[in-house]
Amino acid sequence: MYVVVNAAMSADGKLSTRRREQIAISDPDDFDRVDQLRADSDAVMVGVGTVLADDPSLTVDDPDRREARTERGDSANPARVVADSRVRTPPDAKVLDGAAETYLLVSEAAPTDFVEEMEAAGAYVVATGEDRVDLTTALAKLEGEGVDQLMVEGGGELIFGLFEEGLVDELSVFVGPKILGGRDAPTLADGDGFVEKFPELDLTGVERLDDGVLLTWSVDGRTE
Ligand SMILES: NC(=O)C1=CN([C@@H]2O[C@H](COP(=O)(O)OP(=O)(O)OC[C@H]3O[C@@H](n4cnc5c(N)ncnc54)[C@H](O)[C@@H]3O)[C@@H](O)[C@H]2O)C=CC1
Numbered sequence: 702m703y704v705v706v707n708a709a710m711s712a713d714g715k716l717s718t719r720r721r722e723q724i725a726i727s728d729p730d731d732f733d734r735v736d737q738l739r740a741d742s743d744a745v746m747v748g749v750g751t752v753l754a755d756d757p758s759l760t761v762d763d764p765d766r767r768e769a770r771t772e773r774g775d776s777a778n779p780a781r782v783v784a785d786s787r788v789r790t791p792p793d794a795k796v797l798d799g800a801a802e803t804y805l806l807v808s809e810a811a812p813t814d815f816v817e818e819m820e821a822a823g824a825y826v827v828a829t830g831e832d833r834v835d836l837t838t839a840l841a842k843l844e845g846e847g848v849d850q851l852m853v854e855g856g857g858e859l860i861f862g863l864f865e866e867g868l869v870d871e872l873s874v875f876v877g878p879k880i881l882g883g884r885d886a887p888t889l890a891d892g893d894g895f896v897e898k899f900p901e902l903d904l905t906g907v908e909r910l911d912d913g914v915l916l917t918w919s920v921d922g923r924t925e
C-alpha cells in the first residue's frame with residue numbers, strides 16, 4: 702500500500718485554530734489539487750478528532766472526476782476510513798451518509814453496542830489493537846480489501862501515529878499565508894513527539910500555488 706499524507710498548515714505550522722474549528726488554509730488551486738488526489742486514491746482517511754471537529758464528507762467534489770472513476774470501474778468516490786479507537790463517530794456524521802463505503806478502524810476495547818450502531822449505520826468495522834487502533838495491522842487489512850493508495854488528510858494525532866509506525870510514503874503540505882498561533886492548536890504531527898530517530902524526508906517538490914507554497918517529500922525508511 703502507498704500512503705500519502707496531505708494537509709494544509711498555516712505559515713506557523715498549525716492545522717486549525719486552538720478551538721479546533723475547521724478553517725480554509727488552502728487556496729482554490731490547492732483545494733482543486735486535493736480533490737484530484739482524492740479522486741486518484743482508493744481510500745481517504747482521517748482520525749475521529751477530525752470527524753468531531755469538521756464533520757467532513759471526504760468525497761470527490763468535481764463530477765467529472767467522479768465520472769472518470771466510474772468509467773475506469775471504480776466507485777464514484779474513494780472509500781472513507783476513520784481511525785476511531787473507542788467509537789466516538791456520531792451516527793449522523795457525514796462519513797456515514799452512504800455517499801461512499803466507510804471503514805471504521807476501532808480497537809478491541811471498543812464498546813460492542815457502539816460497534817453495532819456503526820454497523821447498522823453502514824460502516825465496515827475493523828478491530829485491531831488492545832486500546833488504540835494498531836495502524837500497521839489495520840492498514841494491512843485495508844490493503845486486503847483492495848486499498849492500494851491511501852490518502853490521509855489528518856489530523857495531527859493520526860499523522861504522528863502513522864509516522865511513528867513508519868507507514869508514510871509521501872507527505873504533501875500546503876503552507877498557507879496565515880498565522881493561527883495557539884500553543885494548543887493542532888500541528889501537522891502532534892502525538893507524543895519524537896525524541897530520537899526522527900523520520901527523515903527527501904524534498905521532491907516546491908511549487909507556488911496562489912499565495913501559498915506546496916511542499917512535497919518522500920519518506921526515508923518506510924518500513925511497511
Ligand atoms: N488543515 C488540514 O489540512 C487539516 C486540519 N485538520 C484539523 O485537525 C484537527 C483534528 O486533529 P486531531 O485532534 O489531532 O485529531 P485526529 O483527526 O488526528 O484524530 C485523533 C484520533 O484518532 C484516533 N486514533 C486511533 N488510533 C490512533 C493511532 N494509532 N494514532 C493516532 N490516533 C489514533 C484516536 O481516537 C485519536 O484521538 C481539527 O481541528 C481539524 O480541523 C484535520 C485534517 C486536515
Ligand SMILES: Nc1nc(O)c(N)c(N[C@@H]2O[C@H](COP(=O)(O)O)[C@@H](O)[C@H]2O)n1
Binds near residue numbers: 709724759
Ligand atoms: N487540504 C485542506 N486544506 C484546508 O485548508 C483544510 N481545512 C483541509 N481540511 C481537511 O478537509 C476536510 C474537509 O473535507 P470535506 O470538504 O468536508 O470533504 C477536513 O475534515 C480536513 O480533513 N484540507
